[in-house]
Amino acid sequence: MSSGLSILYDTIRWEEKALFDAGKKKGSDIKMVDCKNLFLNLDKSKDSFETVLQRCVSYYRSLHSTAALEGKGVNVINCLNTSIFAGNKLFTHMLLQKQGIPTPFSAVAFSEEAALEILEKNGYPMVLKPTVGSWGRMIALLKDRDSAEGIMESRERMYPIYQVYYLEEFVQRPPRDIRAIMIGDKVVAAIYRYSGNGQWKTNMALGGRAEVCKVTKELEDICIKAKNAVFGQIVGVDLMESKEKGLVVHEVNNTTEYKNTVRVTEVDIPAMMIDYALQSRK
Amino acid sequence: MKCKECDANITPPKDSMEGEIITCPDCGASFELVKGSTGFELKPAQTVGEDWGQ
Numbered sequence: 001m002s003s004g005l006s007i008l009y010d011t012i013r014w015e016e017k018a019l020f021d022a023g024k025k026k027g028s029d030i031k032m033v034d035c036k037n038l039f040l041n042l043d044k045s046k047d048s049f050e051t052v053l054q055r056c057v058s059y060y061r062s063l064h065s066t067a068a069l070e071g072k073g074v075n076v077i078n079c080l081n082t083s084i085f086a087g088n089k090l091f092t093h094m095l096l097q098k099q100g101i102p103t104p105f106s107a108v109a110f111s112e113e114a115a116l117e118i119l120e121k122n123g124y125p126m127v128l129k130p131t132v133g134s135w136g137r138m139i140a141l142l143k144d145r146d147s148a149e150g151i152m153e154s155r156e157r158m159y160p161i162y163q164v165y166y167l168e169e170f171v172q173r174p175p176r177d178i179r180a181i182m183i184g185d186k187v188v189a190a191i192y193r194y195s196g197n198g199q200w201k202t203n204m205a206l207g208g209r210a211e212v213c214k215v216t217k218e219l220e221d222i223c224i225k226a227k228n229a230v231f232g233q234i235v236g237v238d239l240m241e242s243k244e245k246g247l248v249v250h251e252v253n254n255t256t257e258y259k260n261t262v263r264v265t266e267v268d269i270p271a272m273m274i275d276y277a278l279q280s281r282k
Numbered sequence: 283m284k285c286k287e288c289d290a291n292i293t294p295p296k297d298s299m300e301g302e303i304i305t306c307p308d309c310g311a312s313f314e315l316v317k318g319s320t321g322f323e324l325k326p327a328q329t330v331g332e333d334w335g336q
Contacts, residue, residue, distance in 0.1 A: 011314075011328075012302040020299065034301050059333040134335020236336065253336045 003028040004050035005277050008065060010035045011057050014259045018270040019053065026274060035061050040068050051075040051281045053234075053273065055255055059087055059132060062255055077277055078254045081231040086254040090131045090166050095229040101222060102248045104240065105169040112152040115165035119148055125170045128152070132161055134253075136203035141170060171240045171248065177202045178213050178239040178247075180223045181258050181269055182232070183276050187220045189267040191260060210260040218247065226252050233280070234273055283324055287311040294322060303327050 005023070007030060009016045016032075023030035035056050040047060052069055054076050056062035066083045070076045078086070085091045096103045107122065109115035119126055119142060128140045128151060142148040155162040180190040196207030204210065213219075223237045226249045236256025242248045258269045283292045290308035294315060298304070300322070302315045312327035 009301065012299055017297075017299060017302065021297075032299065032301070057334045057336075058331050059335060132333070137332075137335075255336050257336045 003030055003278060004281055005053065005274070006031040006033050006049055006051070007053045007055055008033050008035050008038070008069075009055045009057075010061050013057070013257070015257055015270070016055050018259075018262070019055070019273060022268070022270040022274045025271070026278075028274065028278065030274070035065050038065065040072065042068060042071070044072075047072060047074070049074040051077065051277055053077050053277050054083070057255070059134070063087060075280065077233050077280060078235065079231060079233070082233070082235070082254045086230040086232060086235065086252045088131050089129055089251060090164070092230055092252055096226060096249055099225055099229045101225050101229060102242075102245050104171050104242070104248050104250055107167050109165040109167070110163070112149075112156060112163075112165070115152060115167065116145065116148060118165075118167055119145070122167075122169075124148070127168045127170050129166050129168055130162060131164050131166050135205035136201040138162070139201060141200060142167075168250070171250075172243045173240045175200075175202075176241075177250075178219070178241070179256075179261060180213075180215070180219060180237045180239065181256060181261055181267075182223050182227045182235050182237060183269075183272050184233065185224055185227075187215045187223050187237075188269060188272050189258075189261050189265040190215050190219065191264050193260075204257070204260050210264045212265050222247055222249060230254070234276060283322070285309060285311060286313070286324060286326065292324065298322065 063083045066076050066080050070080045093106050107118045109118050125143045130138045140151045176192045176194045180187045190213040191210040192213045193202040193208045195202050202208045226237045227235050230252050236253035238251040239247050239249050262269050285292050285306040288309035300317050305312050313324040314327045315322045316325045
């Protein structure tokens with residue numbers, strides 16, 4: 001009998017293969033669907049999907065396929081609201097703020113001149129982040145006015161999203177951050193991500209290294225709130241240990257990668273994700 | 283299977299799946315495994331998209 005569960009992907013990374021293998025071990029017939037081959041009539045016609053684990057690596061594919069499927073009544077994990085809100089750092093920041101969840105100080109400006117004013121008022125350094133993006137791409141540490149002007153001038157010639165100047169305080173912290181994997185209301189595993197050689201960013205994609213992070217009650221409480229703030233179900237919460245504020249949440253990932261977390265913690269995250277998805281079937 | 287870039291031999295793992303990305307051990311070129319009439323074939327993989335991430 002079909003499990004009714006599909007995994008929607010556009011590239012099979014370690015994570016997607018592990019999900020498929022976890023389903024197979026449980027005897028569940030999980031359908032692997034390549035989003036690049038997907039076409040949907042955007043009307044009330046019935047499709048064969050029941051529950052979909054959204055795993056597309058492309059932000060736009062993920063967002064739009066979630067919107068189409070959810071609109072047709074499919075149970076998508078994570079839901080469209082999570083894709084919208086967690087997919088944008090500014091949107092996430094505002095929801096976290098609204099829920100009283102500690103975050104790094106952030107500001108936004110909509111022109112180069114206004115962004116320079118923020119920097120003059122708050123002082124250097126600050127971190128300039130694209131509101132949409134991953135893996136540390138296009139994130140710049142603005143150390144002084146010269147570097148800020150140079151970086152922002154180049155962004156003036158890019159796609160308009162890069163002219164939304166989202167600035168974040170350069171948090172004083174140990175040279176690491178925390179990635180906590182949440183499935184439902186539980187942090188199933190967490191790691192410290194240390195910056196790679198010569199890097200200040202801690203992204204694993206940039207060569208950082210990982211170590212086990214103990215899941216404390218404080219960490220779990222803040223992660224549950226962060227997940228709920230973006231209406232998430234299975235998410236990766238990124239936190240920093242601010243010397244001034246303690247734990248602060250700076251990102252929530254809605255199609256979270258977890259290969260390094262499994263490698264370091266030996267927690268069977270893919271099996272837990274499959275269990276959660278099977279239990280959430282409508 | 284032969285790498286389309288450098289002609290080296292590429293042996294996909296036994297548990298390979300359609301859509302999986304494999305890398306040529308000699309030149310590092312990436313390919314997506316696609317199903318052909320006689321089994322898997324190699325298709326040049328999409329380079330990392332500007333909107334890729336998590």
